[in-house]
Amino acid sequence: MSDIERKQIIRLKKLSKKIRIDIVNMIHGAKSGHVGGSLGLTDIFTSLFFQILKHNPENPNWEERDRFIVSNGHVAPLYYSVLAHSGYFPVSELSTLRKLGSRLQGHPNKLDLPGIEISTGSLGQGLGVAGGMALIAKNEKKNHKIYCSIGDGESQEGSIWESAMFAGHNELSNLIAFTDRNYIQIDGNTENINKLEPLSDKWKAFNWNVLSANGNDFEEILSVFEKAKSEKKKPTMIIFNTKLGFPVEFMDGVSKWHGTAPSDEDAKKSIEEIEKYYSKFEL
Amino acid sequence: MEKIKNNIFEKPDMLPTRDGFGKALLELGETNEKVVVLTADVSGSVRTNWFADKFPNRFYELGIAEQNMVSVAVGMSLENKIPFASTFGAFITGRVWDHIRILLSYSQTNVKLVGTHTGVTVGEDGATHQILEDIALMRVLPNMTVIVPSDFNQAKKAIIASANFNGPVYIRLGRQKTPIVMAEDAHFEIGKSQILKTGNDVTIVACGVLVYEAILASRELEKIGISAEVINMHTIKPLDEKALLESVNKTGAIVSAEEHQIAGGLGSTIAESLVKSKPVPMEMVGIKDEFGMSGTSEGLLTYYNLRSKNIVESVKKVIKRKR
Numbered sequence: 167m168s169d170i171e172r173k174q175i176i177r178l179k180k181l182s183k184k185i186r187i188d189i190v191n192m193i194h195g196a197k198s199g200h201v202g203g204s205l206g207l208t209d210i211f212t213s214l215f216f217q218i219l220k221h222n223p224e225n226p227n228w229e230e231r232d233r234f235i236v237s238n239g240h241v242a243p244l245y246y247s248v249l250a251h252s253g254y255f256p257v258s259e260l261s262t263l264r265k266l267g268s269r270l271q272g273h274p275n276k277l278d279l280p281g282i283e284i285s286t287g288s289l290g291q292g293l294g295v296a297g298g299m300a301l302i303a304k305n306e307k308k309n310h311k312i313y314c315s316i317g318d319g320e321s322q323e324g325s326i327w328e329s330a331m332f333a334g335h336n337e338l339s340n341l342i343a344f345t346d347r348n349y350i351q352i353d354g355n356t357e358n359i360n361k362l363e364p365l366s367d368k369w370k371a372f373n374w375n376v377l378s379a380n381g382n383d384f385e386e387i388l389s390v391f392e393k394a395k396s397e398k399k400k401p402t403m404i405i406f407n408t409k410l411g412f413p414v415e416f417m418d419g420v421s422k423w424h425g426t427a428p429s430d431e432d433a434k435k436s437i438e439e440i441e442k443y444y445s446k447f448e449l
Numbered sequence: 450m451e452k453i454k455n456n457i458f459e460k461p462d463m464l465p466t467r468d469g470f471g472k473a474l475l476e477l478g479e480t481n482e483k484v485v486v487l488t489a490d491v492s493g494s495v496r497t498n499w500f501a502d503k504f505p506n507r508f509y510e511l512g513i514a515e516q517n518m519v520s521v522a523v524g525m526s527l528e529n530k531i532p533f534a535s536t537f538g539a540f541i542t543g544r545v546w547d548h549i550r551i552l553l554s555y556s557q558t559n560v561k562l563v564g565t566h567t568g569v570t571v572g573e574d575g576a577t578h579q580i581l582e583d584i585a586l587m588r589v590l591p592n593m594t595v596i597v598p599s600d601f602n603q604a605k606k607a608i609i610a611s612a613n614f615n616g617p618v619y620i621r622l623g624r625q626k627t628p629i630v631m632a633e634d635a636h637f638e639i640g641k642s643q644i645l646k647t648g649n650d651v652t653i654v655a656c657g658v659l660v661y662e663a664i665l666a667s668r669e670l671e672k673i674g675i676s677a678e679v680i681n682m683h684t685i686k687p688l689d690e691k692a693l694l695e696s697v698n699k700t701g702a703i704v705s706a707e708e709h710q711i712a713g714g715l716g717s718t719i720a721e722s723l724v725k726s727k728p729v730p731m732e733m734v735g736i737k738d739e740f741g742m743s744g745t746s747e748g749l750l751t752y753y754n755l756r757s758k759n760i761v762e763s764v765k766k767v768i769k770r771k772r
């Protein structure tokens with residue numbers, strides 16, 4: 167790894183620490199929200215907003231921007247935090263999450279905040295929207311990419327597979343989707359509830375280029391996105407292996423932490439664990 | 450008063466409203482390069498094949514995957530296109546309703562949904578395809594505009610108007626050839642109803658195929674000394690409350706007529722409005738909480754009591770209720 171890359175990763179780590187602390191505080195303050203997926207996906211969203219995506223918070227509708235659709239809208243606390251730290255709206259507004267009159271709705275609303283391409287929250291809808299954007303960009307020979315975040319539990323929705331078939335059929339190589347593969351949904355483990363495996367084979371069978379990486383490791387995240395960007399023929403699905411609530415260990419693998427707000431004590435403990443995790447690195 | 454065709458009592462011209470959609474798209478293809486067309490495996494039936502032949506680069510065949518079709522249309526609208534997504538009314542409304550609720554209605558995207566093959570006039574395909582609930586499903590969604598053109602000429606104008614209108618729109622069309630009521634040069638404006646005949650004793654408000662039946666009914670009523678005002682309420686939402694109120698202030702009684710469930714349809718929409726401002730005796734002609742069935746289009750209109758004679762009976766009833 168070069169010095170520059172090392173510096174980039176240190177910068178991303180510092181940002182991701184702030185974002186994780188935001189997430190815990192926001193959801194604790196709101197007394198509801200989805201903490202597990204938000205924490206687990208933090209390294210990926212941080213990589214996207216502060217390294218991978220071409221975007222301009224001063225001009226959210228910049229035509230050449232990369233598009234990013236958050237199909238799993240319940241990770242709104244994470245989404246809001248990366249948007250705010252990027253400069254789309256004041257960081258001070260994060261504490262209004264889920265409160266009456268706030269622009270930070272429980273699930274993201276396109277009309278409320280700059281930087282949100284489409285309202286999501288009802289699962290299975292974002293991938294098709296991303297596909298429509300990708301097909302237009304492909305036909306018009308535009309250079310930007312279309313990214314789409316989906317949950318693993320979300321992949322039980324039928325319309326994900328309608329959209330998967332569509333993107334494969336149309337060879338949307340400018341579309342890069344990724345799955346938050348933490349195996350946890352509200353009622354338990356995905357494999358006990360409605361088996362997703364073999365998940366990579368499913369996407370391959372739908373004519374996608376399939377990659378996988380550790381979604382809680384910046385080096386792996388950055389390199390897998392670079393690889394995805396060079397794909398010329400098929401849409402890419404990156405299966406990111408993540409841990410629910412990472413790096414808060416008491417949340418790992420516990421389905422309750424998909425959608426439960428931490429109590430005062432849980433919040434304190436979560437932040438301690440986050441601080442402990444980051445103290446291992448020289449930041 | 451808006452101009453209607455002068456041959457409707459003798460030998461009306463017959464064309465399906467879906468043809469009006471197909472013709473309007475051909476026009477839009479020439480005049481508006483932002484217009485794109487999406488279809489779910491029924492391009493011949495919904496008449497988007499005409500556009501596809503002429504503008505293949507702006508036509509998208511999505512296969513039998515309606516939820517994806519509507520989501521893709523939304524993505525295209527975000528790229529500054531004006532997408533018309535079309536299939537049979539049953540499959541573009543009910544089947545996709547949650548996607549429509551979030552991606553069109555809540556997000557206020559500029560997508561046009563066109564449902565052909567609506568109502569019992571679908572005919573032989575039967576109940577599964579004869580959607581009678583689509584007006585209700587669409588009009589209950591905030592920010593949604595709902596249009597039910599009366600005939601071929603009006604369908605064509607409604608499609609062109611909706612392309613020039615910013616926001617989500619549902620346009621309800623039919624399969625069967627039906628009488629052309631509106632003149633070629635009749636005006637059309639979204640949200641502005643049209644008086645087709647003035648009268649003093651009762652207001653008949655209709656949409657879609659039933660506009661023709663309402664006109665026939667008004668002529669029968671004339672013969673027995675009842676003067677009916679006929680309104681073509683082509684836009685269900687936003688409802689032209691002003692015109693409605695003006696008419697009932699004069700007539701004091703109203704009959705609604707539609708090829709749709711009474712629950713949630715045109716009749717309900719009117720009742721919700723008038724009960725606040727000017728409650729008058731009202732009767733509703735429409736489908737009474739039941740499904741359609743196989744048969745000919747003409748046979749089914751008669752079977753389900755959607756004919757001019759049914760409107761006449763309802764008018765007589767409502768007039769008796771006037772004080």
